[in-house]
Amino acid sequence: MDAAAKQLGPIAQIRISFLYTLVIVTDYQETESILQVRHADFDRAEANARFFRQLLPTGQISQITGPMWKHHRRIIGPAMTSKHLSLTTPRANEAVMNLIELFKLKASKAGGRSFESEGDMTSATMDAICGMAFGSSWHILGGIKEQIQMLESAPTGHLGDAVFRTTRPDIADATWYIFEAVPITVPFPAIIDFFTSLSPTYRRHSRTVRSYLKSRLDESREKIKAIGSEAAMDLVDNTLDMMVARESRAEDWMPDNEMIDEVLQYLVAGTETSGATLTWFLKYMTNSPSIQRKLRDHIIARKPQLQDRQPTFEDLNAATLPYLEAVVYETLRLSRTAGGYAREAKKDVTVLGHRIPKGTTVVFTTATGTEDLSTPTAAPYLPNAAPAGTDALIRQTEALADVRYDPSAARKIGYWAAGTGHLFDPERWMTSKGEFDPYAGPSMPFGLGQRGCFGKNLAVLEMRLFMAQLSLAFFFGPVPETMNSTEFFETVANHPRQSYIRPMSWECAEAQAQVLA
Ligand code: HEM
Structure with a gap:
């Protein structure tokens, strides 16, 4: 296209x-x-909405604009306010910290070899999104870490890379299975959907995921009943609790199946997109040592306290950390995830x-x-x-x-x-005064308007959290040419065909640079 x-x-x-x-x-x-x-002239395309209807019959993403879509947007909308995102930030930070520990562990077992990163990035974004959507994750990264700790060292792959074969919890696998059935890259989606709906495996995995989310919904109702819905509105740190706290108002009530669709939609729309974008980020960093150094120095100069504690929502913004914002926007622009x-x-x-x-x-x-x-x-x-x-x-x-x-x-x-x-150049977003300019040039990674990406604010927050903390933790060393292709393939998102990285501590990177100098 x-x-x-x-x-x-x-x-x-x-x-x-x-x-x-x-x-x-x-x-x-x-x-x-x-x-x-031109909302009066154009609506979400039916051809687009129907991709997701088998998986999320009532989710916003499956609907053309009408009373149900508006009702859902009104109820879940506050999840994208600064106040709510600030409360949910610690949930995402847990995933970032686990990812950093996992990369350290993998780097030690890899002994200088590169390893593929995309699986870890999507596991990290799934952990983060689960935390933000319903308050706890499936600890995918924690489980991977435990498996890798048992390894003496990692086997070597055909390109000379370190290979880590690990498994995920059943619930995460079931979720991936039903995601992958979304008929986005096939010519006749309606026919594929029909056969998918008959598949016993699909139905089993779909039941597993939905009954898990139903149990979270029931727990959330118990929790909010104990706190009281008015008080809960100021405390809730995940979207499901927020929707439950609101449902006591008659106009904000939503049937269980619709609530479950909205929560599952977080995972569907937010995991693969964010994971792929962050994988591209690692590739851009790997190929841009001077940008890595600049980003790290920028964060340390402007927010030195982030070397000792995790960032809050308020720490990371375009005014305080303009170059970080430029790296976020440039990654979104160039990776063209959607x-x-x-x-x-x-x-x-x-x-x-x-x-x-x-x-x-x-x-x-x-x-x-x-x-x-x-x-x-x-x-x-x-x-x-x-x-x-x-x-x-x-x-x-x-x-x-x-x-x-x-x-x-x-x-x-x-x-x-x-x-x-086609160049990765965060400077394009910076003014001569060193400020971030969101209007510097064209880029529409999230679409626009009333049917633009619902999760944009959350996605940008995630990008800031992951990029800032990964940049402080690691220097991403160069990888061999054979592992550094810029080719991509498309599913719901654009994925790099190769996602090899070689993370090392900054001390180690500086020592290596001195030896080479
Ligand atoms: C880097 C990450 C992401 C990218 C690049 C992305 C991109 C997009 C794009 C291009 C669209 C279609 C917009 C249009 O038609 O104008 C979209 C729709 C949507 N996105 Fe995202 N997205 C991301 C993350 C998320 C997250 C984290 C969530 C949920 C928390 C989310 C929820 C949605 C929903 C619900 C829609 C459908 C909105 C509607 O139909 O009204 N997205 N996204």
Whole structure:
């Protein structure tokens, strides 16, 4: 899709089959306007929402905008306020600390060899999200640590890496199983969903996860009854408790199955996305020693106390730690965890001068953050060059090359310098005064508008917590070329094909640097 978007320009039409046509819009300003302003014209695409319906029949993510979606947003919305996120921060910090201990242990057993990190990052984000969603985790990292402690040393893989084969608790495996059944990369999701719903294994794992969440819900009700719902509102450190505390108000009541869907949705929408983004972060750090040093020095200079204690929600913000914020935004921009998102035209509409009939799915790619096709200096579009191998699928709309961004129009967001979009460069987010500028240039990792990512605030908090503490704990040493590919593969998220790291203490890194000097 990215290749098509790049070659065909700001708007293009892709015929998937005789019955189904998509329109791709890559013009940044038009995308902003559709997502943020034109709610009367566009809604969440049914084609997108139905991916998750088997797993989360009533979750926000499976619904088009209507009374049920609004009801869910109103009840769970306070989970993304600063007040609630501040209360839940210790839950995420537990996962970060366990991850740091696990990396130390793995590094000692690896004896200088690199090892794959993505499994640990998704286990860490699952532990963190569980803690924030219902107050305790499945201790996946703790279990992995215990298994690794038993090892003398790790076996060597075919690339010369250290291989750690570990298992996860059954409940975590059951959850992964049902996540992986989301038919996101298949051509006929409805058919796949039908067969999935008949699969005894899927049904068994789904029952296991749902009955676990039901027992958490019952415990939460007991807890909140004992505290009293009004008092609980100021104390609750997880989303389930918060929803239960609110349910005493008639308008905030929600049936059990809907509450369970909302909590499970945290895990579905928040684990793989955050885990993949943090895996990319480790890759960028591994390949940017000077950025690692700058980030660590920045945190120590601005918040020296974070060397001795865990950060609070209030410690980590763009004003206090602008360079950390720049690293967070740059990682989200370049890793493009979610490849794109979609809307459906609710009526006949006009986009960039082209009539789009009611019911058409319009897709936006996060590549607009790396290849800003509305940049006046961008390379000219190639309106007649369909990407190789896709000719049969692609039919260009008539003469679209002339539909370009109008430089005289007001635009709040800046531009990235031509040809630099593919580089990992946190400086692009910094002003000459050393401040963080969220409007420096295009990037939409979370989509936008009323159907943009619900969990954005939580995700950004997680990124800050993990990135700050990992940067203080480790220097990520270079890994061999054969383990350093930048290729990726796509599921719900974009994952790096290789995620090898070689964490070491800063003291060890400095000693090595001196020997080499
Ligand atoms: C780095 C991490 C994350 C990324 C990159 C990400 C990205 C996205 C994107 C691109 C969308 C679609 C937006 C649109 O259509 O405009 C989305 C939707 C959503 N995300 Fe996230 N997300 C992340 C983490 C999370 C977390 C941690 C949660 C939950 C706590 C979450 C919950 C949701 C939900 C519920 C929706 C659907 C919203 C709706 O349909 O109204 N996400 N996310």
